[in-house]
Amino acid sequence: MSGKIYEKEHQIKYYECDTTQKMTLSMLLNIMLHVSGEQSYILGVGDEVLAEKGLAWIIIQYEVKVERMPAFYESIKITTQATSYNKLFCYRTFKVYDTQGNLCVTVNSTFALMNVEERKMARVPDEIVAPYESEFSKKLIRTPKPVKVDEENMISKDYHVRYLDIDSNRHVNNSKYIEWAIDTLDLEFLTTHEIETMTIKFEKEVHYGQLIHSEMSLTKTQDNEVITAHRIGTEDITNCEASIVWKKIV
Incomplete structure (x- = not known):
């Protein structure tokens, strides 16, 4: 390296x-x-x-x-x-x-x-x-793809993009996508779990004044591992996808 x-x-x-x-x-x-x-x-x-x-x-x-x-x-x-x-x-x-x-x-x-x-x-x-x-290096590094949201078992929250959500590049600051994604989970879950791994991919810009939909589905594995899949979208466009593996706070 x-x-x-x-x-x-x-x-x-x-x-x-x-x-x-x-x-x-x-x-x-x-x-x-x-x-x-x-x-x-x-x-x-x-x-x-x-x-x-x-x-x-x-x-x-x-x-x-x-x-x-x-x-x-x-x-x-x-x-x-x-x-x-x-x-x-x-x-x-x-x-x-x-x-x-x-x-x-x-x-x-x-x-x-x-x-x-x-x-x-x-x-x-x-x-x-x-x-x-x-x-x-001419070789592209293959990065892991986020888990897709299960549309039949998802919840969704809407947000309007505010002035303080955008940065000097005139689009939404990347940290806001993470906040929108995590905000779909309730207080009880967030105070008893913490992030173990996360993959997040930014697809298209979001701009001031747009209405975004933050969608999330949650699954549990046989090992009791909790995985949440997230999608941030505007109208029919996917702007960002993420998946998070959570662990219980001990």
């Missing part, structure tokens, strides 16, 4: 946590993106450099594995590494460690560049990725 590693210390704030005082996944992903943005800025290929070329990073997929979600006031170390890229996709790994050096969370992510004016994916310029010293 190639690519420069960048790391950042972070102390968890109360507003980054849920009612169980554990850090929320959506907040952790936001902070991870901030850390990778810092690395890009230091390497001279930050957002302002991309903007001059009419480009912006977009996230295609996250694969998350949680060993232990850090808690309020805990100090953590976040590392990030751009591992490889091809003509269209860039792959980046994030890891979270506690003060004893124990691995808490691993996130493998897939990024692409968007032509801001055309709102279409763009080829990855060599001068943008060269500072990360990641490996070029």
Whole structure:
């Protein structure tokens, strides 16, 4: 695995946590993106450099594995590494460690560049990725697909996209999809279960003012494992799909 590693210390704030005082996944992903943005800025290929070329990073997929979600006031170390890229996709790994050096969370992510004016994916310029010293590979990394929602046994909630849901790319911030997905589960479930793994794939942009439908179905395996399948959609369009494996809090 190639690519420069960048790391950042972070102390968890109360507003980054849920009612169980554990850090929320959506907040952790936001902070991870901030850390990778810092690395890009230091390497001279930050957002302002991309903007001059009419480009912006977009996230295609996250694969998350949680060993232990850090808690309020805990100090953590976040590392990030751009591992490889091809003509269209860039792959980046994030890891979270506690003060004893124990691995808490691993996130493998897939990024692409968007032509801001055309709102279409763009080829990855060599001068943008060269500072990360990641490996070029023509081979596409096959990422796991989220479990499909069982339409006969699903529940659905609707949300209107608010001004504070959108980011500087003029579309809904990726963390909002996770919040919409998790909000389909009730308080009793969320306070007695925690995320073990999650796969989430972003398909199409959602914009200000749109009405979105957050759909969810839940299944239990023979091993008593709980899996939820999620779909975020607008009208007849699937904008995002996710699946989450949950474990009981002990």
